[in-house]
Amino acid sequence: MTNDIRSVVSRELEGEIPPSALTADGIVTAGRKRVLGRRLGIGGALVTGVAALAAGILVFQPATGGVATGASPEPSVSADAAPQVEEQPSFPLPDLDWNEGYSWTAASSGTGTPETEVLTDALWEWIAARGDVSLYRHDDAGDADVQITRDNLPPVGRSNVFLVGDAAGEPAAFSRPVYVFGDSSKRLRWVVDGVPDDSAIFLTLYPKDSYLQGAGSIDGVLPLKPDPRYLVAGCEDYRYDSQTHEGQLADFTCDERTGPGGERILTVECVLDADGDSTQKIVTALVYLPDGNAVVVNAEPIVGHQNTGTNPGQGTGQGTGPGPGLTADDMVDLALSMPPVIVK
Known part of the structure; x- marks a missing residue:
């Protein structure tokens, strides 16, 4: 060399x-x-x-920072990797003897969550976009009603509702979370096209599998309390007993359609005491979402509501007017405007 x-x-x-x-x-x-x-x-x-x-x-x-001989390099995580999407949890109905007189407790105003805040914003956007809808909080003392703005709009709240039996002291058989907008005391009044509404409007989101789709009634019971497995009474006419009368007629008109995103939509109009002298109307719109949740908008009569003519938020008198100012189609539109959220 x-x-x-x-x-x-x-x-x-x-x-x-x-x-x-x-x-x-x-x-x-x-x-x-x-x-x-x-x-x-x-x-x-x-x-x-x-x-x-x-x-x-x-x-x-x-x-x-290099790679040793024979060692496999660590897989790199892309900054563009899609985050995991939270799935809607299931709340399946229990296996019960449904002839035992079960019923749901009333939902309270509830607490705020990130999901309910999203719904509150969407609700106000729908009201503001309409232009012909306004809300007032009724004052039972007779003072002028307070008009609702975004700042004082009652928020959508999360609440737990419980399925209970007839027996006193019996523990709840089941519970489910719900998101609710509406005033159980029915002091929140809607005005549509300048006309005070005769009904209280409620909006509720129910979680996946906690109900049966469609309508179901309990014979003899006021349609405001449907079969607890369903979210609305109907759709066959039947007679019920009220606090003052027996055998009043519940006259149902039901319609079903498909929404723009493939949603199943059911609207139910029920005329109470249809052949009597104190006719009232309940209107309910149900939208069954692809994720399994359901949005329900319903209008309940304001019974015993006096109209003095001085407060714009007061109804048309005694709760016996023609029904809610919002039509069934209006309620469907409101339900469809709610963004998809996890109910938990």
């Missing part, structure tokens, strides 16, 4: 390759072919040595 070649190999491999046993005299004696072959062998050794040196660098590189 010449001194020039030896110095190159020594410098690259930092003295790790042992000296060659060949001498210059031996190379000359072996002839040109052997010289050429030996030179090619040395060249191969040089390449192999350099590769070994590079491998050695890789072996010791992990301390400075």
